Each structure stands twice: as structure tokens, then as C-alpha cells.
Amino acid sequence: MRYLFLLLFSGIITTYSVEAQEKAPRAAAQKLHMAEFFIDQLYVDSVDENALVEAGIRGMLSNLDPHSTYSTPEEVKALQESIKGEFVGIGIQYRMQNDTLYVIRALDGGPSKKAGIMDGDQIIAANGQPIVGSHITTKDISDLLRGPRKSKVELTLFRDGQPHLLSIERNTIPINTIPAAYMLTPAVGYINLESFNTNSHVEFISALKALKKKGLKDLILDLRGNSGGLLNIAVDISNEFLKAKERIVYAQGKRVDLGSFYATGSGKFKDGRLIILQDEYSASASEILSGAIQDWDRGLILGRRSFGKGLVQRPVDLLDGSMIRLTIARYYTPSGRHIQKPYAKGSDNQLKYRMELLDRLDRGELVHPDSIMVVDSLSFRTLVKGRSVYGGGGIMPDIFIPVDSVLLSPVFRGLNQPDTLNPLFKFIHSQRSTILSSYDSTRFIESYVVPEDLTVSIRKALMKGYKDTTDSQVDILSVDKFINSWLKSLIARDLYGDLVYYQVRNKTDQGVLKSLEVLNSDTYRAELN
Template identity: 40%
Template sequence: MKQGKKVQVWLPLLFAVVMIGGMVIGYKLRDNTQVASNVFRFDTKRSPLQEVLDLVMLKYVDKVSVDTLGNAAIQDMLTKLDPHSNFIPAQHLGALTEDLQGNFQGIGIEFQLFRDTVNVVNVVPGGPSEKAGLQVGDKFLKVGDTTVTGGISSDRIKELLRGPGGSKVTTTLLRNGQPITVTITRGTIPLPSLDAAYLLEPETGYMRISKFSETTYEEFMAGLEKLLGEGMKSLILDLRGNGGGILGEAVDMADEFLDGDKLIVYTEGNNMKRQEYRSRRNGLFEKGNLVLLMDEQSASASEVLAGALQDWDRATIIGRRSFGKGLVQEQYQLSDGSALRLTVARYYTPSGRSIQKPYDKGIEDYQDDLHKRFENGEMNNADSIHAANGKAYKTSKGRTVYGGGGIVPDVFVGADTTLLSSSVTALYRNNTIGNFTYLYYVRNRASVDEFKSPVSYNDAIRFSENDWQSLKKMAEQDSVKVGDFTSADLSFLSERMKALIARYRWRSEGYFQVLNAGDEVVRKAMEEVHGSGGMEEGKKGEGKMEEGKK
């Protein structure tokens, strides 16, 4: 009896101790969980925005989509922040993710709709379609049981052809006027970011990077090793039109060019502490002559790479002032499958320059910036570059560089301002050029394929008067009225058309080999390489720079 009373006395106290201990442990576990998994907890109190959406859904006179209203409200809110914070609806997220991943699941072709028929214009080397025997010039009649002639959309074709790796799709094709049936096993299709890697001349390599995806550094290293194996001593790295992507890929590339423990870039924001990215290993190309090409569409990670190489006097930057995107976004998955890319920090070059151009005058003014550069003469005259009025910084060798938006090149090359007729613009707008060059290659494949290289092809091929008349006739079928071509028109069109035809034969590398033959920026880069014999020697004695003092 006494034993039972003792238990009754101590039992409540025991429960209290256990409960308090559990609360303490739970509180500590909660803190650890938040730090480790980056879980965000929001106040359960409804915001006015949610209240308004609820009232609209309950009381509004007509039926409305809450997703449409909510997405519009989010987008409007984000425009009040900065130009690059962005809400991505669930249905658009897949395509954006594929581009950054550098691959997708499909059959491995490029196609073009011509006269309501799906034409194969490129077959990915080693991909499922090449293994199944597809060729440039094949025309799709059916995919599975679905007829794909007569006005089908590009999106619908992609939907039919794509699918999980390992799955099969049966297609009916038209080849040389005869229908054939081909079954293709889908697989992982790369989306390369390395467009070209070849020797412009003995000992001078050229590489073009179109974006920074998860596979860019790997592709870059393969191209670099190939060129070094062919005897490359100088490299021209082309980042024109490269809108950026994954920061880490650009940092890894910079590490191949910089020796020692050098700051490459750092990021910092109101809610994000300074984070530094530094060179940390022996690179494959730390001493050779290096020239980097940029233009007004080179942005973000491209500017990070260019800024680091310029601040350390490792490369000569040639071209025009870059875009000026120096804001860092992080992507957060939302509960409905959509995502938020939110700006959390800014990029700064090793000397402390902010890459980001101003956006305090609103989103429209920001988006109109490139047009303003044309209007104020910056595209043609280095003295008109607005960023040169920004704060001055010093490179490792004491050269003056400027903040204020984008990377200002060391050697300026203006945009091509050759006056072309309105006919040329119309030919591009209606894709008449693309259709003409595709049909030209299909008709003349045997003669084009005889050439061993894009260079020999480019030197030999000439378009006849009959070819120009065929182009005009095709334009008329596209409801494009074409008058007489000027000499400038003929020169421009001939160069572009030869490059497009070379792409069917030698893919993107052939395209750039032909196009680069007449490229003024590449020519200027070659002059820099030939005239920079003392550059490498001078860079061995690099000075010191105060890293990132804002």
C-alpha cells in the first residue's frame, strides 16, 4: 500500500520532467533541422494578397483561374524588386531545367517545319536517331499512330518524340520519295554548350562556349585537351552571346587559366555573407596567350569569367561592353511544382567591381538598355561607353578598369553597321534563309560532302545567279517581296548561307569555321595574338591587387 502511494506521488513529477526534457530536445532538434535542410516556416496568418484571392474566388461575378491571378500577382510583386527575380510556372520549369542540366530525354534530332512537313535537319552524333539510321533530309509522316503532316505544331512534335530513356517510338519517314518505318529507342540527348574547338591556324586555338550548364566545364576541358594535343600555344575564347548560367562552371574554367591562390569572384547580399571563390589547383593553360571575346549579350557567368581574367591581367578582352548582369539568383521549389528564382546577392570581380548595371529607373528602362547603346553610339565608338564613367579600379598590373555595369573590353571592336536592305531582314524574319539552305544542301549533298573540311568548302563554293533567283522565288512563296540585292546584301547573305550549309555537313563547328573566316572580331583577336609576344613574359611578374575592397 505504501509502495502504491509513493508511485502516485512521484508519477506526476516524473511526467513533468519527461515533458520538459522532450520540449528542450525538440527545440534543439528544430534549430538543427532548420540549419541543415534550409526549411522555411511561414506565419499561418493570411496576408491581404491571400484574402483578396479568396474573396475573388468566392464572390466574383465570373469564373476565374486562381492560378492565373496568383501568378500575375507574384510576377507584379517581383518587378518591384529587380529585373532578374523571376517566378517560373510549373509547366515552364522543365525546359529551363533541361537547358541548365545540359541534356534531355528524346531521340536526338533537330527538325524544321517546311511546307507543313517535319524535316530532319540535324542528327546528333552517336544518339538514338543516328543509331536507328535517320538522315538529314528525312521527312516525318507518322509518329506512332499520329499523322504529323498538315499543320502540326513544333511543340506537339516534341511531345510525340520525347519520352523516357529506353522507351521506343515507331516512326514512318519519307526518304527519296519512299516511305520507310524506323523504330527508335529513346535516350539521353546532350545539349552541348561547347559550339566549336579547333585550330584557327597552327598554334592558335579557338573555342566558343554558348552557355554555362552542368556539363560546360567537362566539355571545355575535353576541347582544351584536344587543342593542346594539337600544339596550341594561344587561345581565343569566344563568349559572345553567352547569357551565363551556373556560376561554378565559370569559376572552374577560370581556375584553368589562373595560377596560385587567386580570388576569382565573390558574392555578397543583405542576407548573405560574403562568399569567395578562388583558384585552387594547377590549371592546364596558366601561361599561354589568352584572348577573350565578348559583346553586349555576354552576361552573368560570362562576365564573372571575363572580370576575373581582366582584373588579374591574364587575358585581353576584345569586343564590346558586356550586358551587365551581376545579380545572383537562387531557385526555390514551391508546393505546386512552380519555382521562384530570387536574387540573393551580387557578383563582384577580384578588384571589387560590381558587374550589375543600374536598374533604379524601372524594368522598361532596364530592358531598353541595349537599344540605348545603339542610339548613343556606344556600339560603334569606344569613347561613348557609359560604364567608363563609373568608379575606377586597378588590375593586378595597375591598369584602370571601371565598375558601373558590365565588363568594358580592353580592345574595342564596333558592331557591323553595314546597311542591308529590308529584303534581307524579311528573309530572316520568315526563315526563308533557313529553308533555302536546307533544300540547297539536300539537293547538293553529294558535292558538298566531297569537301574534306569547312575551310576548303568555304574557299570553293560560289552561289550562281540561278541560286539567287531560286532564293527570290522561295521568298515570293513566303509572301516576301524581294527587290534587287545590293552588293552588301549579297556579301552578307553569301557568308551566312555558306555557314548554315556547312552546319548540315559539319554541325556547329563547321558553321563557326565558315563564319569566323570573315569575322572582324576574330581577325582583331588574331592580330592581338600575333602582336602579344611579350605578354606572357610580362605576366610572370604580376603585381598585387587589393582583393575585393569595395
């Protein structure tokens, strides 16, 4: 056996022999090689041979399925960092505002914090190279700030109207996947899990232990926006909720049978009530977890239909550091559901596949549960209570929660555009010291009020450019109420960090409020009977 590859669904360590390639018919491969050779040798203009090969690979994969993909060496590096759960850098969160890099946060324990970088600093150069101007990209910034572990970068900062020089030694920075874990009530805990990387299970156990010390009885696990990650981590976290020998997932393909994965009975939260929040962006490993919980009637799924990714990919490393992620199997929930949403082959159809979430919006599915397309022939029964569940396109929620209707207004199309948020960024930069000196995080959550003039300026920025949208066409009271809550959460994130951001946001979040309502009534028991 010549090479080892990581199977990522991402994710079990397994082996794959490239000797199998040598047994495959060579005629097709020779034909492809000849075509590339003659194009390179005879075409009227010069060609980029590497670009031709990459286009050929992408073309072949586009005729398979939407999740068999090609990644360049640069993309592979970023993917490996997200899976491994760490990167080498200086440890800051930042944003570009008016062509200037502002430090939102110097991460605790990171190189920048130790070197003296402060929240709100402007970084104007790295190793003498300017970091200003509209031409600066995120990749440019990453290339300047990241580098080998123990290497140094000389930063030029602007603080209080004065330049400062700092030398920072780069180090390993963890990528945390749980930005918030706290008690919503004396008995109900909340954990937000953003992805499933190498460290996620350890993070989850740590969060769970901390909440148990604070009185945790019931848990709300927020998987909204979680697009997945490592299969083995999804299995490990699912194990925390299930009884011994309960199957979590199984995966089968034409030539690959990954078998079944079962709970061991060693879980740390097998008895408390459990609610999982999901949305149309919850995919892959998230759906393995939700599917196992739903099939065993272990908890309730609240939200909207999940993305619908039920295919397993194996990474195949190529000689130049690029990678093919090739679909090798389909996975199934414990009841036997295959939840991959339909797709057609070909590059044009792959674009339609990626736009499918917009189709859900157009059909009204994000607002009305009756608009969800359920295939009766793909009906299954849960394994304890015998409730009806469905395959063929994501995990259907037990309790539907529509998108906030305010967000569907044309006013909010530019919600996260830089021009829209410029008034907010200016406000935070000018008021940072004042707010921090007047409010600790607890007082901020409970009593801080967003200034009315900031709310009005953001509303005007949102409505700018939409000639058909006037004050008379929107419910200004509802819009401003939403903007106030949204702005307060963004100010909280900048000044106090992710935990306070979620504590502010969840005060008005419909998913969290509905979850608490279900736990505080007979709904939870009724749904699982």
C-alpha cells in the first residue's frame, strides 16, 4: 500500500491504495493525456497547461455530483486548517473599514495580546508593506500576518493618533467551534456549535461540564449555520446523547462500505431534555447528529428543513498539493433515511443545486411549513415512538420556526454590506472607551440602549438605493426594533466577544425563545409521545 489518505465526510482515518488505479482501464486516461498534449503543442495561441488540467479535472467532477470537488493547493491549506482546528498567526480578529485594518480583538493568550496589541488599534503596515487601500484583499492580509511558527512580523500600528512599532512572534492559534455556552435559565443551558473540527468534541465536553456545574438539566444545542465537518466528531458528539448500541449512522457505496457507527453508552448527557436548533444551512455532520437524535426520539428538532447533504467524500491528494474530494458513499440515519437532496449532473446543474436554497425562499418554504416538499414514498418511522420522518432532502424539523418576516423585507437586502455598517463601525471606534468604562458585560446585556440616531442612520443606509421602498411601505417600528437588537449584538461582539454577542442576540432570537417555550410547557412531552 503506497499512500494513506484521510476520509473526510469529512472524516474517518482509513487507507486507500493507489495500486487500484493501476488496474483500471488505461484507454480513457491515454485519450485525455493525448488531448492535453496536442492542445499544448498545436493550439494557435500559447496555453496554460496547469489551467487546462485543472479545467479538465473540474469538468470530470462536475459530471459526478455537487460534492465531488477539486481544490487548489491554497484551498487545501485553508481546508486543512479548518479541519485541524488551528492555524499559525498572530491571533487577532479584524475588519477592513474605509480601506483600513482595525483590530476588533486581540485574542486572549495569543501572540498579539502578549505583545501589547489593543482592541481598536489600526494596523497600517506589516514588515514595511502597507496594509491600506481598496486594493488590499483578505488573502493579502493573511499572507502578511501569517507565517511559520516562531517567525516574527514587524507591525506598524496607529493608536491615539500616534504610530507604534511592535514585533510579534507567530504561534499556533486554535480555531474554536463553540463561541457560546451559557445558562439561559437556572436549568436550561445553551451551546452554539459552529462546525465539527478535530477539537469540537473536546470543546463540547468542556462546555457541557461547565454548564452541569451551574445546574444544567436541559440543553438547547444550536446547529444553525453549521455546514458540517468531520464524521467521527459528529459520531462522538452524538454518542453523548444516546444509549449503548444505538446506531448513529451508517454509510455504503458501490465499492466502499464504511459500516455502522454505534453509541457506546458512555455519553455525558443521556437523560436531560434536548432541543436541537437547525436551519437550511445546517448540513452534513450537523444532519448526522440531528438525524440520530430524531430517529431515536431522543430530543426535538426545531427550525427549518436542513440543507440535505447525505454524501461521503474521500480526499485524494495530488502531486502538487492540490486535492480531489471524491464522493465514495451515501450515509443513512438510524431509521434508514438517505437525506441527500436531489441533484442533476453537469456544471449548469451544479449551479442550480447551489441556488436551491433560493428556490425554497421563492416557494415560501422558509415561512410556511406547508410549502415543504415532502415525498410520502420516502416516509420512515422513528425507532422508539414510531413517529413519521422523511428522507429525500434534509432533516425535517419536529417543530417549524419561520424566518423572521422582517428579514424578508427588501430593506434588509444590504444587511451586511460595508457601506451599510460604516455608521456602526465609526460609532464603535469613537465610543469604545466610553462604553467599556460605563458597562461591564452583564450591565451591557441588561441595560445598554442603542442610540436612536445610530438606528436611524442604519435604517437610512439600508433603504438607500431602493427607490420603491419608502417609510410608508415598511413597518418602521418593527424594522427599528430589529435594527436595535441587531446593532446591540454587533456592538457586544466588538467590545466583549462572541459569548456576549450570543447572550444579547438570544434575548430576541425566535429559535431560542420557541425552544424555551417548548421546554416550559407540555409540548416537549407531547411531541415525543
